[in-house]
Amino acid sequence: MLSTLLFDNFNKYARITDTDFELIEKVLAKRFVKKRRSLLTEGDISRYIYFIEKGALRSFTVDKDGVEHIIQLGLEDHWIGDLSSFITQAHGNVSIEAIEDSEILLLPHHELELLYVQVPALERYFRQLFQRAYVSLQQRLSSTVSQNAEERYRLLVSDFPQIAARIPLIYIASYLGITPESLSRIRKQLLH
Amino acid sequence: MLSTLLFDNFNKYARITDTDFELIEKVLAKRFVKKRRSLLTEGDISRYIYFIEKGALRSFTVDKDGVEHIIQLGLEDHWIGDLSSFITQAHGNVSIEAIEDSEILLLPHHELELLYVQVPALERYFRQLFQRAYVSLQQRLSSTVSQNAEERYRLLVSDFPQIAARIPLIYIASYLGITPESLSRIRKQLLH
Helix, strand or coil: CCCHHHHHHHHHHCCCCHHHHHHHHHHCEEEEECCCCEEECCCCECCEEEEEEECEEEEEEECCCCCEEEEEEEECCCEECCHHHHHHCCECCCEEEECCCEEEEEEEHHHHHHHHHHCHHHHHHHHHHHHHHHHHHHHHHHHHHHCCHHHHHHHHHHHCHHHHHHCCHHHHHHHHCCCHHHHHHHHHHHHC | CCCHHHHHHHHHHCCCCHHHHHHHHHHCEEEEECCCCEEECCCCECCEEEEEEECEEEEEEECCCCCEEEEEEEECCCEECCHHHHHHCCECCCEEEECCCEEEEEEEHHHHHHHHHHCHHHHHHHHHHHHHHHHHHHHHHHHHHHCCHHHHHHHHHHHCHHHHHHCCHHHHHHHHCCCHHHHHHHHHHHHC
C-alpha cells in the first residue's frame, strides 16, 4: 500500500475498501519537496490537490505591496491546495511552499473526476471535505471580524497544538494577520 | 411530481431518476413565506436548506451596531440557507427573510444524511453544490479586497441580471457593502 496514512484518512469519513484504494493509488504521484521549495505558484492552474504524508507547508497570496498573507498551514495527514483553482480549473492566485522537508501525494483533478464514478465512496469523502473547507473558510472570515489576535491565537493553539509547536512564529503571525512582534507579545502574556 | 424545477435542477449536476426523486420528495416540506417574513433567525440551528420554488429571499447577519450585511440574494431555482450551521448543526448567526412572497421547499439535515446512502447521486449533487459554495465564498472575499464597488456591481449584473432587475436597491447595496446613495450614483454613471 502506497500510503496507510491516506487510506486511514479516507476511512475516517467514508468506507473505502482495499480494492477501491488500489484504483485510487494508480492515479496518485509521490513527490518530495525540500524546505522553502515551491509546489504551486500564483497564476498556475491547480491541477492537483496535495495530501501531506510528512512535513509542513503553507499556502499564501501576495498583495500588491508584496506582503504575504498565509491562507493555510498544513501538516501531515491533511490536504493542502488552491481549492478554488482546483475546482474551477482556472488560474489561481495562491502559492504553496514547504516549511519543512515534505513528502506529498498528488491527486490529479481529471483522474479524480473519473474516480468518483468508479468509487462512489470517494464522492462521500470529498463532499465532506468540501463541507469542512466551506465551514472553516466561513469561520476564518467571522473570526477576523469578531475576535482579537489573542483570541485567534488561543483558538489555533487549542485546535492545532502541533502547528503552534512546530511552525515558525513568522508564519503563524502572517496566518493570524498580525506582526511577528505582536505575536511574541501575546505568547509572553499567555505564559504569565 | 412535487417540483419539476427541483427535479430539473438536480439533473443539471447529477443523474437523479424518477424513483430517486420519489424518495427525496418524501422528506421535503413545502412552505409559503410572505414578503418580509422570516424563515431563519440568528441563533437558530439551521435544520434545513431551502430550495426556492418561487420568489426572492435574502440571508444576512447583523453586526454589533445593528447594521445588516447581506450574504446572499436568492431567486427561484436556487438554494439558500446558513450552510455552516446546516453542515455543523451548531447555532448560526445568519437570518433569512423573504423579499417577495415566496414558495420554499425544505430539505431536512437528518433525512438528507440518510438519503445520501439510498441515493448516491445526491452525494454527487451536493459535493458539487458545496464546491460551488466554496468557490463563491472565496470569490466574494477576493472581490471585496481587489475590486471597487462599480466593478462588483457590473459583475453582479452580468452574472445575475435577474437580481439587478428585481431586487430593491437597498438590498443590492447591502450585498455590495456600499450605501444606497453610492449604488444610485453608480447606476446613473453606467446609464451614461
